[in-house]
Amino acid sequence: MKLYTFDAAPNPARLGMFMQYKGITLDTVQIDLGTQEQLSDAYRALVPEATVPALILDDGTVLCAVIAIVHYLEEQFPDKPLLGRTPDERARVLNWNHRLFSDIFSAAADAFRNGHPSYVDRALPGPDNVAQLPELVERGRTRLAQGFAMLNEALESSPFLAGEQFSFADVDLLAAIDFAKWAARVTPDESLEHLHRWRAEAKAALTG
Numbered sequence: 001m002k003l004y005t006f007d008a009a010p011n012p013a014r015l016g017m018f019m020q021y022k023g024i025t026l027d028t029v030q031i032d033l034g035t036q037e038q039l040s041d042a043y044r045a046l047v048p049e050a051t052v053p054a055l056i057l058d059d060g061t062v063l064c065a066v067i068a069i070v071h072y073l074e075e076q077f078p079d080k081p082l083l084g085r086t087p088d089e090r091a092r093v094l095n096w097n098h099r100l101f102s103d104i105f106s107a108a109a110d111a112f113r114n115g116h117p118s119y120v121d122r123a124l125p126g127p128d129n130v131a132q133l134p135e136l137v138e139r140g141r142t143r144l145a146q147g148f149a150m151l152n153e154a155l156e157s158s159p160f161l162a163g164e165q166f167s168f169a170d171v172d173l174l175a176a177i178d179f180a181k182w183a184a185r186v187t188p189d190e191s192l193e194h195l196h197r198w199r200a201e202a203k204a205a206l207t208g
Contacts, residue, residue: 003028004046005053006038010105010179011066012053017171018070021206022080026055039127050127067097070168082168092162096169103147104176111140111184137184144186152192159201166205174202 003026005012038050047054054064063069074083084090113119115137124130161169180186
């Protein structure tokens with residue numbers, strides 16, 4: 001296996017925390033998004049989607065969706081499971097992964113890619129040029145504030161997002177909050193006490 005990634009980017013950060021928690025080390029190549037190395041002919045020959053991270057399996061299969069990569073790695077490295085231990089747990093984790101991606105990651109990405117001068121005509125990831133829509137910047141920030149309020153309510157009665165155990169849903173939310181801060185300049189309001197309590201406990205679980 002070989003992993004192509006760029007540690008500073010949000011999707012690689014999700015995978016990086018997953019691997020950190022489980023103690024997984026892979027043969028890794030950094031693809032510099034700052035110089036648009038992901039758009040080079042050499043990288044697109046390996047990963048036509050021109051995105052990171054991408055995990056190339058020994059048989060040549062390319063996995064370029066984080067959720068697919070972590071499911072594959074969970075099977076290969078089952079210790080310290082992050083995707084649930086029972087069918088119910090697995091369903092809850094995956095449900096939160098989807099909600100976080102559509103409600104939080106996508107909102108932060110809209111705010112960032114539609115307003116940053118470096119992403120003119122690059123408003124969506126991938127090899128194709130897509131024009132920016134400036135109105136999506138404020139809409140993204142509004143969606144983030146609404147999403148954080150929803151998460152605070154969900155965490156009122158649960159120690160972690162998917163239940164009693166730290167999971168990849170919590171990893172995703174840690175990455176999403178960091179992404180929203182630098183990409184959209186949005187952080188959870190101080191009044192969201194359950195979300196802030198969760199964040200401290202999730203960080204401790206990740207590193208402990």
